Amino acid sequence: MDDITAKRLVFTMLDTDGDGVVSKDEYSARAERVARATGRTDDDPLVIAARAAGERAWAAMDANGDGGVTFEEYAAWAGAEAFDTVCEPVLGGLFDLADTDEDGALDLLEFTALRTALGNPVGNIEAAFAALDIKGDGHIRRADYLASVRAHVSGESSPMGEALYSMDKAEALAPLKEH
Template sequence: MLDVDGDGVITREEYLSRVERVASAVGRDASHPVVAASRAAHDVVFQDMDADHDGRVTFEEYRSWVGHEAFERFCRTALGSLFDIADTDADGCLDRAEFICLRTAAGNADTDVTAAFDALDIDGDGLIHRDDYLTGIRDFVTTGSSPMAAAYGSGPLLRSPS
């Protein structure tokens, strides 16, 4: 998902392109403060992942970096900022269309976003609340146990490249 060109490494440009794709998909201008904040948050994550600071994150660097601590220190902010871009009315929730737009633009098009939405709509109100979204991703990425697991497959997102 993060290695856009499939060459086995994540470049800074690939990583930051998620911000631009989500902003474009929801019609946010690249200079909007929410987009700028997201870009800055993603840059911090990339710099932390890139252990040898060569501008490329290998699978081994990612494997060494990923986990609960990294999620709480860095990813919560970055992923929350993507949510904020998609939350164009700033109500702290995404409806089904907004969620599908976010997940597709962020690079999750090959997953069942409809099932993921249904799993994350904890109270059945037709909305995904920001905290439920971030908790679902954290639990899935770090433990593989999450409401999203049925939609995205079992096991944490720490897999070797194929």
């Protein structure tokens, strides 16, 4: 999958209302959805940390401070450098929220809760899990998960990205073509 297609797929997932702009509320809601899906409370230190990481990421994404990020802005910003400096703490924090037994890995139930809360198609989650279960022991390690997400947003080969977004790409990208 090329870099622009990968970015479009992620942007479409972030733009939950499909209006062609990711708002601060849409972006911030990710931590709230994962917290709810995992039964965590607002005062949980992991929820607080995930929110703070999300705030820092939003500030970097919305560089012009207008309260919204268009696909063009997102595409110019997203990539390996943004992942390494801004996104990894956010996605690591969301992973930690989903890791309810705090063993540093996600089982299928935890992974499903995470990816469903983030807006991935439910039908693709088991294939993505299998692609990331490198040891075949029913667990996805944090480092493997983050490396796969980094590869996806950088336009590199990502087993998880390919599996999560194996639905018809034209269907996934259709909302962007309307704007």
